[in-house]
Amino acid sequence: MQGLTKAQVDKAEGRDFALGPGPKRPRDAATLILLDRKGEDVLVLMGRRHASHAFMPGKFVFPGGRTDPDDGRVPVTDALDPQVEAKLLSTIARRSLTRARAIALSAIRETYEEAGLLIGRKAPFATAKADWQGFVENGVQPTLQPLRLVARAITPPGRVRRFDTRFLAAWRSDVAVELPNGGPTNELEELVWLPLGEARQADIPAITRTILEELQQRLTADPLLRPGGPIPFYRMVRNSFVRDIF
Template sequence: MTQPADEVPVREAATVVLLRNGVDGVEAWLLTRVTQMAFAAGMTVFPGGRVDPSDASLPLAGGDVALLAARFGCDEPTAHALLGAAVRETFEETGVLLSVPVADLSDARADVERGLVSFGDLLRANDLAIDAHALYPWSRWITPAGEARRYDTRFFVGALPEAAEAQDVTTEASAAAWVAVRAAIEEAQRGERKMLPPTLATLASLVEFDTVAEVVAASAERRLDPVRPQVRVGDDGSVAVELPDGSFVPVPRSMFR
């Protein structure tokens, strides 16, 4: 039996907009989720996922957790867990490890993704901690009532570490690559990429920046009020999400009951 829309639990989640400087401007690492996924199947997304209880106990280095908690409107344990989930999901989905000290443990990525070894045990066995300085808060989105799964997702931006290489390796994606921000938006507008509103809006918020350093610097001034899109159903049965600025983004009806 399905739950009523207003009773679906809202789960904590974290997303990382992994960035690098490219020939045509700032590039983001984008994944296309496999069509078998229960949530956002076939959609272009950033690395990320829901918070696991163990994320709050991951070893952490640097960063001001109290300030992050205040900016994201949560308590400090939740802020710690969000950082942990962001780094863990980035590692599972790209092989990039945002750690102190810097390390390449990509050979162990598949074991973590399959649950053969916990991310925390991997870090501790190698005397590593997640690098809170590598992640910068960017936005907060809460999925609308009506979806079968709802998340309170905090978005972080972060630069690809020097010598690190993002890999198209996760079993949750059918494709993954670096894409210039403006090109990704144009592909979505032409219908070549399917994106949920938070992904498209996040890419649009990055267009004005010429370098990753500019993006990182701007994060300190970002408003992090939760964005709660509103679902609108047209007379023809089409579904769109209304954003705070009054614009509409069409979404697949299959995302909703």
């Protein structure tokens, strides 16, 4: 998508995003790319959105959604890796550790709500936050330490919904509990683990395909997905969709 004009991006994404007047300022959002190894392949978790949804109907996506500021106040067993934390803080105009934690924790919460996967450690957990009662009931203490920031993308102007999305990644081994019936929101009607190459050929939004390509290149260079790697940043600048590295 790098180098495309706004008109070209609108055409490429016209079936994925509702075009029209929307918020000028994108909202914070986070998504989690959950990975697993099977032989020589790296698998990625994808979920199909219901066809009735106004936002990306029927598309395969990563679990994720808008950040809730209250997520930043949920207790965790381990903080973000210092390098990941520094990178995430650099994406925030007014740097706030609470806001950075909220962005990261929203990816963990959404993965539970949409996929029924609870990232953390098996141990008693207590919080009054309603959206985190699944962790309380299943005895999972959320942890941020396994998360890796792998990309950032801002939805171009002219969309009904705009998001400043941070793409985070973790491994399936970081999941403490897998609920057999998926997440409680039922936003994703089908969950599949796909090899990265197959995932790129699935019915996915254009930006998702771009992020998968970036991730595959990073895993080739660093199969362990260690913290501190280069982070691609996609956004619209003066009528051109650009890619920067930070």
